[in-house]
Amino acid sequence: MGSVVYPVLRFLMPPPEQEASVSAVKATSLTEMAPNSGKVFKFGRKPALIVRQPDGTFRAFLAKCTHLDCVVQYREDKERIWCACHDGFYDLNGTNVSGPPPRPLDALEVHMQGDDVYVTRKS
Amino acid sequence: MSTSPENPDRALLAWAKDRYPIGKFVEWAEHKTVPIGPGAFWYYFGGISLFLFLIQVGTGILLMFYYKGSADTAFESVRFISAKVPFGWLVRSVHAWSANLMIFSVFIHMFSVFFMRAYRKPRELTWLSGIVLLALLLGFGFSGYLLPWNELAFFATKVGTDIIGVIPVIGKPIMYVLRGGEEVTGSTLPRFFALHVALFPALLTTFIVGHLFFIQMQGIHEPDAWKAQPEQRKTMPFFPHFFMRELLLWLITLNIVAVLAVFFPAELGIEADPFSPAPAGIKPEWYFLSTFEFLKYMPAHVGPLEGEELGLLLISFGFLLWCLVPWIDRGQSRRMTTIVMGTGVAILIFLTILTGIGYAT
Amino acid sequence: MTKVFTLALFVLGMALASPALADDLPGGKCLECHVTIDDDLGELWQDDVHARTGIGCDACHGGDATQDDSDLAKRPGTDYQGELSPLEITRSCGGCHGDVEYMKARKPLLPVDQLDKYQTSEHGKLLAKGETRVAQCASCHGAHGVREVNDAKSPVYASNVPATCGGCHGDADYMSDFDIKTDQYDEYVQSVHGKALLEKNDVRGAPACNDCHGNHGAAPPSIDAITNICGTCHSYNAELFLGSPLAPAFEEKSLADCVACHGKHLIRHVSDEWEGDKPGATCRKCHEEGEEGSELALYFTDTFGSVRQSFEEIEQLLGEAEVKGMDVTEGEDYVEAARQGLMQARTLMHSFSKPVMEEKVTEIAANQAAALEVGYAALQALEDRRRGLAISTLLLLLLTIGVAIKIRTLPPLD
Numbered sequence: 001m002g003s004v005v006y007p008v009l010r011f012l013m014p015p016p017e018q019e020a021s022v023s024a025v026k027a028t029s030l031t032e033m034a035p036n037s038g039k040v041f042k043f044g045r046k047p048a049l050i051v052r053q054p055d056g057t058f059r060a061f062l063a064k065c066t067h068l069d070c071v072v073q074y075r076e077d078k079e080r081i082w083c084a085c086h087d088g089f090y091d092l093n094g095t096n097v098s099g100p101p102p103r104p105l106d107a108l109e110v111h112m113q114g115d116d117v118y119v120t121r122k123s
Numbered sequence: 124m125s126t127s128p129e130n131p132d133r134a135l136l137a138w139a140k141d142r143y144p145i146g147k148f149v150e151w152a153e154h155k156t157v158p159i160g161p162g163a164f165w166y167y168f169g170g171i172s173l174f175l176f177l178i179q180v181g182t183g184i185l186l187m188f189y190y191k192g193s194a195d196t197a198f199e200s201v202r203f204i205s206a207k208v209p210f211g212w213l214v215r216s217v218h219a220w221s222a223n224l225m226i227f228s229v230f231i232h233m234f235s236v237f238f239m240r241a242y243r244k245p246r247e248l249t250w251l252s253g254i255v256l257l258a259l260l261l262g263f264g265f266s267g268y269l270l271p272w273n274e275l276a277f278f279a280t281k282v283g284t285d286i287i288g289v290i291p292v293i294g295k296p297i298m299y300v301l302r303g304g305e306e307v308t309g310s311t312l313p314r315f316f317a318l319h320v321a322l323f324p325a326l327l328t329t330f331i332v333g334h335l336f337f338i339q340m341q342g343i344h345e346p347d348a349w350k351a352q353p354e355q356r357k358t359m360p361f362f363p364h365f366f367m368r369e370l371l372l373w374l375i376t377l378n379i380v381a382v383l384a385v386f387f388p389a390e391l392g393i394e395a396d397p398f399s400p401a402p403a404g405i406k407p408e409w410y411f412l413s414t415f416e417f418l419k420y421m422p423a424h425v426g427p428l429e430g431e432e433l434g435l436l437l438i439s440f441g442f443l444l445w446c447l448v449p450w451i452d453r454g455q456s457r458r459m460t461t462i463v464m465g466t467g468v469a470i471l472i473f474l475t476i477l478t479g480i481g482y483a484t
Numbered sequence: 485m486t487k488v489f490t491l492a493l494f495v496l497g498m499a500l501a502s503p504a505l506a507d508d509l510p511g512g513k514c515l516e517c518h519v520t521i522d523d524d525l526g527e528l529w530q531d532d533v534h535a536r537t538g539i540g541c542d543a544c545h546g547g548d549a550t551q552d553d554s555d556l557a558k559r560p561g562t563d564y565q566g567e568l569s570p571l572e573i574t575r576s577c578g579g580c581h582g583d584v585e586y587m588k589a590r591k592p593l594l595p596v597d598q599l600d601k602y603q604t605s606e607h608g609k610l611l612a613k614g615e616t617r618v619a620q621c622a623s624c625h626g627a628h629g630v631r632e633v634n635d636a637k638s639p640v641y642a643s644n645v646p647a648t649c650g651g652c653h654g655d656a657d658y659m660s661d662f663d664i665k666t667d668q669y670d671e672y673v674q675s676v677h678g679k680a681l682l683e684k685n686d687v688r689g690a691p692a693c694n695d696c697h698g699n700h701g702a703a704p705p706s707i708d709a710i711t712n713i714c715g716t717c718h719s720y721n722a723e724l725f726l727g728s729p730l731a732p733a734f735e736e737k738s739l740a741d742c743v744a745c746h747g748k749h750l751i752r753h754v755s756d757e758w759e760g761d762k763p764g765a766t767c768r769k770c771h772e773e774g775e776e777g778s779e780l781a782l783y784f785t786d787t788f789g790s791v792r793q794s795f796e797e798i799e800q801l802l803g804e805a806e807v808k809g810m811d812v813t814e815g816e817d818y819v820e821a822a823r824q825g826l827m828q829a830r831t832l833m834h835s836f837s838k839p840v841m842e843e844k845v846t847e848i849a850a851n852q853a854a855a856l857e858v859g860y861a862a863l864q865a866l867e868d869r870r871r872g873l874a875i876s877t878l879l880l881l882l883l884t885i886g887v888a889i890k891i892r893t894l895p896p897l898d
Contacts, residue, residue: 003381003876007210011185015207023196045817047824067689071824084831086689087719099717100689121195159897206811212869359897367891374884378877385873388809 024111027060027119028052038074038081043119047071048108050119053092054079058112060119061094061105072105081105156358157365158345165235166343168228170369171376173331175225178380179263182218183320190270192316194309197272198394205391216384222267224380226260226410233257237467240452240460241344247449249337252330254446259327264408266319272312277395278405280315281307286418289431308397347454412481413474414438441470510540512549514557528629531637537590544568544576570616574599574608577621601701608701617658619702624648640699643681645692646672668693671749691717707740714742724834744769754830783838787845791826794852795819801859808866815858822851 027041027050038051040063049063051074061081063071070085080097081090088099095104111118139145157166189208191200204211233253236242242250269280284307288298303310349356359365407415417438421430428436444451452463509515509529518541519526529535534543542549546563548556558564568576578599580586587596598621602608607618624640631638639648650669652658659666672678672693680690696705696713705713711731715722725731725741734741745766758766771777798819802812825848832844 003879004377007213008181008185010209011211011214012188013209015209045813067686070827084720085827086717088689100686102686102688202811202813206813357897364891364894364897367887367894371884371887371891374880374887378880378884381873381876381880385869390809391811 024118024120026116027110028058028117030115030117033117036076036079038076040071040073041119043108048119049074049081049105050110050117051081051092058110058117059092059094060108060110061090062108063105065101066096066103066105067100152362153360155339155342155361157343157361158349159357159359160346160349160355162235162239162346165231165239166365167369167372168232168235171372172225172228172232174373174376175221175228175380176327176331178221178377179218179225180324182214182221185214186218187320192270192313194272194312194395197270197312198391201271201273202391205389212388213381213384216387216389217380219389220380220383220387222264223409224376224383226264229257229260230410234467234471236344237448238464239344240347240454240464242449243452243454244449245341246337246344249334249341250449251446252334252337256327256330256334259323259330261410263319263323263327264410266315266323268408269312269315270319271391272395273392274395274399274402275392275405277307277397278401279407280311281401282405282415283407283411286414286431286435289429290435291432306397406481409478409482413477416477416481445470509535510538511535512540512542513552514541514545514547514549516552517554525628528626531629531631533630533632543580570611570618570620573620573622573627574602574611578602598700601698605698605700605702617661619652623652640694642687642690642692643685645694646678646682649693668749671747675749675751676753677751689717707738710741710743718742721831721834724832728834728836730836780836780838784833784841787841788826788829791822791829791845791848791852794849794856795822798852798855798859801856801863805859805862805866808863810862810866812858812862815855815862818851818855818858822848822855825851 025041025043025048027043027048028039033039033050033052035052035056036054038049040047040049042048043062047063048060049072050058050060052058061072063073065072065083065085065088067083067086067088070083072081072083072088072090074080075082078089079092081092081094082088083090083099083101086100088101089097090101090105091097093104094107096102107122109120109122111120136149140149157163186204189200189204189211191197201215204215206212208214236250236253265280265283269276284298284302287301288294290297299305301311301314302308303314345356406412418431418434421434423430425433448463452460454460511518511529515526515529519529540549541547544565545568546565547558548562548564551557558566565572565576581594582596582599584596587594602620603612607620610618611620626639631641633640635641636643638644646669650672653664654666654669656666673682677690680686681692684690694702695716697703711722711726722742731741733739734744762768765781767777767781771781798815802815802819805812805815825844829841829844829848832840835841
């Protein structure tokens with residue numbers, strides 16, 4: 001009966017990647033990001049962007065441009081989110097303000113835990 | 124303890140007998156017999172169904188260690204089980220195959236009981252409890268199918284609950300309760316999960332116990348021919364002869380399930396999206412296909428009734444007759460028996476053909 | 485009886501009143517006759533944006549709109565113009581649309597420089613010299629059914645612009661007297677921009693004729709302007725190019741920057757024709773075999789070629805694993821990351837620098853390797869499963885045989 005017992009026991013031991021789907025990701029910490037800067041990180045399987053605004057607070061979005069799916073980045077000089085592919089711009093609310101993007105970016109929620117910055121799906 | 128060292132089992136039994144009044148039970152078990160004859164092979168299917176049920180419970184409990192039952196997480200958790208958890212693919216595929224095999228086995232069991240006319244007095248309640256078990260199993264299949272929250276399951280559930288909603292008067296309220304609202308949404312999933320892992324198992328266990336209890340009390344049904352020719356009567360002891368043979372079949376079944384799980388793993392497809400249109404070719408699982416096809420062939424309207432309503436009415440009527448067969452064929456009229464048996468053959472052929480058509484299209 | 489009579493009168497009155505519908509829109513009495521004389525006029529005027537603002541026929545054509553007699557309406561002193569000539573059209577439209585105060589009071593957001601710009605354009609310059617076959621206001625905007633630019637039925641709505649311009653510029657007979665090619669429309673619809681605009685309907689992102697040539701000051705961009713114009717959307721490519729060694733070389737040779745390699749209207753995805761340093765390849769147009777430029781071209785070709793080949797290999801591998809029932813979503817994630825990298829690499833190419841490209845290619849290669857890893861692991865897992873099954877089957881078979889033997893040793897049945 002080893003062919004039954006062994007698989008069952010192995011099954012019950014959790015694999016290294018413990019969570020199935022991602023509900024919360026630690027994106028950065030207060031010490032890692034200066035104000036007016038941005039960072040691309042992995043939110044589950046999708047690329048996401050976290051921006052620390054000039055006033056020190058954080059905003060997070062899924063980083064896929066709504067035009068043709070390029071990964072966006074933060075532009076400190078413009079204080080805007082920019083897509084290098086066709087010069088699309090989003091403001092810090094995620095609204096598409098210039099260029100080809102037809103829709104705003106999908107927003108994510110930011111939660112602080114001490115110095116750590118966590119990003120979760122919008123509830 | 125007065126035991127002989129060459130037989131350790133006896134020691135355990137003696138130990139138990141010293142403490143619990145199981146003497147009568149042990150005696151009964153030693154004398155329990157099973158008929159031998161041309162139809163004896165079919166007797167095994169009850170036990171095979173039970174075995175598959177045990178596999179379902181086992182794999183189901185294991186799956187619950189990793190399954191996350193909300194619309195946001197269900198699909199990913201099933202994918203996680205299939206892809207990341209060690210032997211997760213095996214547990215899931217065994218669970219899926221065993222479910223199908225169990226229902227198939229139960230159908231064989233039911234039809235073999237029917238054609239052996241074992242439903243007759245005194246076994247009417249056994250028959251009825253068996254039908255309840257079948258209905259519960261179909262409920263298990265329907266509720267479990269939605270749990271991975273994939274596209275196929277979502278739309279199959281939508282169509283299935285739509286059909287329930289067609290039942291006059293009580294259909295819509297039942298559909299509303301099943302769905303947890305007007306439509307199939309994220310609220311439907313927890314309900315189906317509760318049905319699948321709590322309510323149905325509780326009911327099923329109760330009825331299995333009842334079903335088996337009736338059988339043990341009355342003994343296994345003997346072929347009709349023996350009444351006329353008692354010299355043909357031949358039996359084998361349940362323990363160990365029948366039990367060992369049953370065990371053999373259980374092992375073979377286990378192997379078959381394992382082979383199916385490896386070579387035909389359960390599919391997952393893409394995640395359900397309530398807002399996307401239904402893909403072409405939505406079909407329910409095979410055990411619902413005949414009903415599905417039957418309703419498709421109904422004309423749009425027949426008199427004051429809608430085609431689907433009439434279809435469901437006919438099916439319900441047929442089902443009722445099937446339940447009442449112990450009272451229709453009491454063994455007193457040869458003609459009635461022939462009619463009933465003939466109808467049974469017709470039903471079997473009908474269901475098979477409809478299922479086949481459902482698959483082909 | 486009287487009831488029926490009144491009813492009949494009422495119905496008759498309504499029937500006669502239909503030309504009076506023309507009275508609902510400004511135009512005055514002119515429309516009463518001209519709605520029937522000119523086929524489309526009535527229909528067009530219903531949708532006209534000027535009509536809705538209360539501007540009538542007399543605003544452009546002059547005449548006395550209060551008279552329903554044709555001679556009286558057009559009598560001397562009424563400033564009646566009749567059908568306007570092309571030059572008169574520009575003056576008529578420009579008369580209001582170029583008047584800052586007038587437009588400020590009505591539609592402050594509309595620009596008022598259209599006529600000024602038009603006069604700098606090829607169309608405007610030729611018209612000033614008396615060539616009437618050029619485009620003027622009405623050619624593109626229409627005369628009587630003028631719609632707003634963001635009205636999808638307007639001839640100057642983004643996705644309609646190519647057909648509007650192409651109406652003349654694509655007509656070889658019409659353009660036969662002018663020294664200008666007529667293949668622009670045909671080339672444009674085959675280009676990535678044309679397909680994006682016309683097939684995928686990307687009105688916000690894809691350029692139509694006017695996005696590069698201008699609207700009213702329509703002219704082919706000068707060579708100096710090209711990088712700026714393409715760079716309006718492709719800003720990063722332009723920036724990289726201007727910082728690359730090619731930019732000063734192109735300027736020296738008066739080459740048309742982006743257009744020199746990508747073409748102007750028939751801009752397509754990079755194909756095999758671009759590759760390598762064989763004659764006919766793009767870089768070969770300037771670089772001889774063996775030159776530094778040619779070496780770089782070869783490097784790019786080889787790099788992109790191997791990246792593409794890897795993608796094919798990955799697709800086949802992951803596809804095979806998926807068909808056999810294995811989950812390869814993680815591999816697909818790596819493929820996606822690699823594709824993003826490739827997109828970035830194609831842009832970075834415009835810096836024409838090997839070290840820059842090498843950095844990006846390393847990143848792409850890492851992602852592709854990871855994807856392949858996932859694929860191979862999946863196929864390996866399949867093998868492992870089959871092997872595991874064989875072992876368990878063997879064990880179960882042994883057990884089954886054991887049970888069968890045990891059955892044989894049981895006391896015989898009677």
